[in-house]
Amino acid sequence: MxxxxxxxxxxxxxxxxxxxxxxxxxxxxxxxxxxxxxxxxxxxxxxxxxxxxxxxxxxxxxxxxxxxxxxxxxxxxxxxxxxxxxxxxxxxxxxxxxxxxxxxxxxxxAPNFAIGAVLAMRFAEVAARYYDSAEIIEMHHPDKLDAPSGTARHTAAAIARGRKAAGLGAVPDATQKDPDGARGAVVDGIHVHAVRQRGLVAHEVVQFGGPGEQFQLRHDSFDRxxxxxxxxxxxxxxxxxxxxxxxxxxxxxxx
Amino acid sequence: MxxxxxxxxxxxxxxxxxxxxxxxxxxxxxxxxxxxxxxxxxxxxxxxxxxxxxxxxxxxxxxxxxxxxxxxxxxxxxxxxxxxxxxxxxxxxxxxxxxxxxxxxxxxxAPNFAIGAVLAMRFAEVAARYYDSAEIIEMHHPDKLDAPSGTARHTAAAIARGRKAAGLGAVPDATQKDPDGARGAVVDGIHVHAVRQRGLVAHEVVQFGGPGEQFQLRHDSFDRxxxxxxxxxxxxxxxxxxxxxxxxxxxxxxx
Amino acid sequence: MxxxxxxxxxxxxxxxxxxxxxxxxxxxxxxxxxxxxxxxxxxxxxxxxxxxxxxxxxxxxxxxxxxxxxxxxxxxxxxxxxxxxxxxxxxxxxxxxxxxxxxxxxxxxAPNFAIGAVLAMRFAEVAARYYDSAEIIEMHHPDKLDAPSGTARHTAAAIARGRKAAGLGAVPDATQKDPDGARGAVVDGIHVHAVRQRGLVAHEVVQFGGPGEQFQLRHDSFDRxxxxxxxxxxxxxxxxxxxxxxxxxxxxxxx
Amino acid sequence: MxxxxxxxxxxxxxxxxxxxxxxxxxxxxxxxxxxxxxxxxxxxxxxxxxxxxxxxxxxxxxxxxxxxxxxxxxxxxxxxxxxxxxxxxxxxxxxxxxxxxxxxxxxxxAPNFAIGAVLAMRFAEVAARYYDSAEIIEMHHPDKLDAPSGTARHTAAAIARGRKAAGLGAVPDATQKDPDGARGAVVDGIHVHAVRQRGLVAHEVVQFGGPGEQFQLRHDSFDRxxxxxxxxxxxxxxxxxxxxxxxxxxxxxxx
Missing domain, CATH: 3.40.50.720 (NAD(P)-binding Rossmann-like Domain)
Incomplete structure (x- = not known):
């Protein structure tokens, strides 16, 4: 050895x-x-x-x-x-x-090798227990072929686990009219938005909200x-x- | 008089x-x-x-x-x-x-009486001339009935005008696979995402991107x-x- | 009982x-x-x-x-x-x-009763182990009498503990010339910046950086x-x- | 010719x-x-x-x-x-x-050749007329020798011109106790904060605030x-x- x-x-x-x-x-x-x-x-x-x-x-x-x-x-x-x-x-x-x-x-x-993305996922699961609302915005360079990113899907699953553990139900959302799909994808009950922008590499924002309060996790990969x-x-x-x-x-x- | x-x-x-x-x-x-x-x-x-x-x-x-x-x-x-x-x-x-x-x-x-939203729209039209990519993320309280917001629609129109004046074509986007609609709504050629989150009131982020660069406008209304x-x-x-x-x-x- | x-x-x-x-x-x-x-x-x-x-x-x-x-x-x-x-x-x-x-x-x-601020502090201590750089920006309404906030001081201490546990030394900083004090306060080796702005209530941003990467925690209290x-x-x-x-x-x- | x-x-x-x-x-x-x-x-x-x-x-x-x-x-x-x-x-x-x-x-x-930084400065001068509060946060890689950046100094001057044109006085700030200098530099009456972080290149955030409202300009240079x-x-x-x-x-x- x-x-x-x-x-x-x-x-x-x-x-x-x-x-x-x-x-x-x-x-x-x-x-x-x-x-x-x-x-x-x-x-x-x-x-x-x-x-x-x-x-x-x-x-x-x-x-x-x-x-x-x-x-x-x-x-x-x-x-x-x-x-x-x-x-x-x-x-x-x-x-x-x-x-x-x-x-x-x-x-x-590994859907994502960036340590920051892994931290974001772990912390998202813990924070999810304490907030009514949770959404994910992932942002990548415009040459990416699929949406949303694998990392965003895994983060949504982590949030769903955290919410379930805390006995939380569906996120609040009164939307009745969204003809063009602005509310984005729904993955494990969590809305996920994918931005494609020249100059970006790989970025993820996780937002949690409660009365009068917001908590946010953000990871940016500027470079491979x-x-x-x-x-x-x-x-x-x-x-x-x-x-x-x-x-x-x-x-x-x-x- | x-x-x-x-x-x-x-x-x-x-x-x-x-x-x-x-x-x-x-x-x-x-x-x-x-x-x-x-x-x-x-x-x-x-x-x-x-x-x-x-x-x-x-x-x-x-x-x-x-x-x-x-x-x-x-x-x-x-x-x-x-x-x-x-x-x-x-x-x-x-x-x-x-x-x-x-x-x-x-x-x-007036789709929006907040001076900051009006500034964001005006500046968005000017900035749009100089960037390959442009997207809009609007965020509101979860009791809002429609998505995206009227302000976001107007901002998309302003960006489209700026791009046209500069002779820019479609925004770059190689997405081939987006089964759940994560890329959001497309309004006047501009992708628009709507977040609904407890604790928020009315917020708009406009993001522009070029090689190695990002430019952002953000307006937050915390209170009516x-x-x-x-x-x-x-x-x-x-x-x-x-x-x-x-x-x-x-x-x-x-x- | x-x-x-x-x-x-x-x-x-x-x-x-x-x-x-x-x-x-x-x-x-x-x-x-x-x-x-x-x-x-x-x-x-x-x-x-x-x-x-x-x-x-x-x-x-x-x-x-x-x-x-x-x-x-x-x-x-x-x-x-x-x-x-x-x-x-x-x-x-x-x-x-x-x-x-x-x-x-x-x-x-309790320096801060907001659950989000407590999460930010705890997560900051964990994340601090993995990044070269760490800084804090706290933002409050302009009627606040002291700077930086108690929460920011406690977060700096938490980051310092995390860095010490991971065997990290001083944060990298080549600043030689800062005549007006733009680099802000240094609390437990961590730079802390205090913004005072009308319309804000109580906000904290913790930023971590490594090569090609950023990780961020943010907490916003919009309302008491x-x-x-x-x-x-x-x-x-x-x-x-x-x-x-x-x-x-x-x-x-x-x- | x-x-x-x-x-x-x-x-x-x-x-x-x-x-x-x-x-x-x-x-x-x-x-x-x-x-x-x-x-x-x-x-x-x-x-x-x-x-x-x-x-x-x-x-x-x-x-x-x-x-x-x-x-x-x-x-x-x-x-x-x-x-x-x-x-x-x-x-x-x-x-x-x-x-x-x-x-x-x-x-x-040219203190900054990035078009986005120039846009931020110009827009900052216009927006400054409409808000009580204005602050600047500039963020750079930790090998930078001086703080704050020339761009931030020029932006502060632009904000000061906008405020003067609108007849605005000093920004509101009740700070009485700031033993470590967390409120940062004051350039032309505007508070300027400098963050130094591994992985960043050159970034500037300009924040404006009024009752219940925030307006933000942000420019990121990820690459020379x-x-x-x-x-x-x-x-x-x-x-x-x-x-x-x-x-x-x-x-x-x-x-």
């Missing part, structure tokens, strides 16, 4: 040609305890990963291929750290089944570099967490 | 039982140059206004009755200051026709008292503006 | 003529499990409280008299819920000594009514917490 | 080794109507500029040398676009005197790229504005 501490962990990055992927390659290369042994672009075969002897692979690809990538990784006994969105209850269920037979392999699927501490934490810890973990908070101490 | 300056202007308030209406009654009573001669609740006849000799009437009722109230006022030669929303192109057109034959009668329909300076300005100036004026900015000097 | 549950708790309010005090009187009167037995203005004798048989007294007076009020209450075996600021290490120490000999008497000194749930909680719970408790969070379950 | 339109303008950048300077070099090189003929680092002689035949020089150096750089440029008939802060009434006066004898030479000193449209505009227009212009707004149409 001591020798493991001294030998750098062998890491592959899938989706290395993308913006997050290239940032992740740089971050892995800069870390003295990690070694980048494979960086796969769109046309590279997954076998490159086994050929290079990677122990952990980071998947930063696109929703259409991430599930099959991770299936392949687990088949080959490689731990996976996944930042791609697009996972459904069905694909997560399939993965859980597969992992039951894959002794010791760990998979981390802000996700890298979370990615590296995932890479370092994934082998110690066999099975499926959804959310970076499972790896943190947020007492 | 000099005697007019010394005799208080005779003012009626229609919708005096509502929250805005009762605030307006207090504000008129507190102003030394104005006299509250009639305060009409839900069941009062409009003839109370002529009986009391009102020169100006403030309509703060509900969308279903405001158009007929104003028609009656114009028929009886009484200037009208209207804060009720719900006017359509059709009802506005009918009113314009009526006013052509009503010599010297002035009507002000914030609308009263605009209502009183309208009451004092409406006789000097015959015909229909839509928007308080027509009465202000804004640079 | 069961009879206690059915008999309303007898409550006195000291400083009943002030804005917070009059709000507290209304809140106590509106609560079916509490009875307002004395409401003391500036010129009333403290003996009114014992004459009325109060079990708990709420002190919402001014910094110059609160310490002697509470000393008197403890002497007479009356539990105290204190919202007045101005307590020093010295006056708190004296109170602690006095309470050692006052069997079963409870005192709650927002403090009342916390005051009533204190009144109901103080007898169950003998000795001195500083901060409403000692009475809450915060995850 | 027509040939001028087709021949690229010859541009030098002084301070090319700095962050803003290197960004400006890239921006000039990317513009088809401009040619980068000299890029001076710390140790380069100013004569490099005349040797290269530059028509316009961009100064992005440091407060200690900018005034002597610009003096030299004007002596040699080269138009100057200056983004360096640190100019005083005295150095500006000297420059104005020099320019009186330098026929046709133009100098633009956001300053380049302003720098290029200055480079292209400076020859058409002989003499000294302070502020990019002198080159814009902000009607």
């Amino acid at each position: 001591t020798s493991t501490d001294q030998t750098p962990l062998r890491v592959a990055v899938i989706g290395a040609g993308g913006r997050m992927g290239s940032e992740a390659c740089r971050a892995v290369e800069a870390a003295t305890d990690l070694e980048l042994v494979a960086a796969l672009g769109r046309d590279d075969e997954l076998s490159t990963i086994t050929d290079a002897g990677a122990q952990v692979a980071v998947d930063l690809t696109v929703p259409s291929v991430t599930a099959q990538n991770v299936r392949w990784l687990v088949e080959h006994g490689i731990h996976a750290v996944v930042g791609t969105t697009g996972w459904t209850e069905e694909t997560l269920g399939d993965l859980r089944s597969q992992l039951e037979g894959a002794d010791g392999v760990g998979v981390l699927i 570099a802000s996700f890298m501490p979370g990615v590296l934490l995932g890479v370092r810890e994934v082998a110690a967490h066999p099975g499926l973990t959804v959310g970076l908070d499972g790896y943190l101490e947020l007492g | 000099t005697s007019t300056d010394q005799t208080p202007l005779r003012v009626a308030v229609i919708g005096a039982g509502g929250r805005m209406g009762s605030e307006a009654c207090r504000a008129v009573e507190a102003a030394t140059d104005l006299e509250l001669v009639a305060a009409l609740g839900r069941d009062d006849e409009l003839s109370t206004i002529t009986d009391a000799g009102a020169q100006v009437a403030v309509d703060l009722t509900v969308p279903s009755v405001t158009a007929q109230n104003v028609r009656w006022l114009v028929e009886h030669g009484i200037h009208a200051v209207v804060g009720t929303t719900g006017w359509t192109e059709e009802t506005l057109g009918d009113l314009r026709s009526q006013l052509e034959g009503a010599d010297g009668v002035g009507v002000l329909i 008292a914030s609308f009263m300076p605009g209502v009183l300005l309208g009451v004092r100036e409406v006789a000097a503006h015959p015909g229909l004026t839509v928007g308080l900015d027509g009465y202000l000097e804004l640079g | 069961t009879s206690t549950d059915q008999t309303p708790l007898r409550v006195a309010v000291i400083g009943a003529g002030g804005r917070m005090g009059s709000e507290a009187c209304r809140a106590v009167e509106a609560a079916t499990d509490l009875e307002l037995v004395a409401a003391l203005g500036r010129d009333d004798e403290l003996s009114t409280i014992t004459d009325a048989g109060a079990q708990v007294a709420v002190d919402l007076t001014v910094p110059s008299v609160t310490a002697q009020n509470v000393r008197w209450l403890v002497e007479h075996g009356i539990h105290a819920v204190v919202g007045t600021t101005g307590w020093t290490e010295e006056t708190l120490g004296d109170l602690r000594s006095q309470l050692e000999g006052a069997d079963g008497v409870g005192v709650l000194i 009514a927002s403090f009342m749930p916390g005051v009533l909680l204190g009144v109901r719970e103080v007898a169950a917490h003998p000795g001195l408790t500083v901060g409403l969070d000692g009475y809450l379950e915060l995850g | 027509t040939s001028t339109d087709q021949t690229p303008l010859r541009v030098a950048v002084i301070g090319a080794g700095g962050r803003m300077g290197s960004e400006a070099c890239r921006a000039v090189e990317a513009a088809t109507d401009l040619e980068l003929v000299a890029a001076l680092g710390r140790d380069d002689e100013l004569s490099t500029i005349t040797d290269a035949g530059a028509q316009v020089a961009v100064d992005l150096t440091v407060p200690s040398v900018t005034a002597q750089n610009v003096r030299w440029l004007v002596e040699h008939g080269i138009h100057a676009v200056v983004g360096t802060t640190g100019w005083t009434e005295e150095t500006l006066g000297d420059l104005r005197s020099q320019l009186e004898g330098a026929d046709g030479v133009g100098v633009l000193i 790229a956001s300053f380049m449209p302003g720098v290029l505009l200055g480079v292209r227009e400076v020859a058409a504005h002989p003499g000294l212009t302070v502020g990019l707004d002198g080159y814009l149409e902000l009607g």
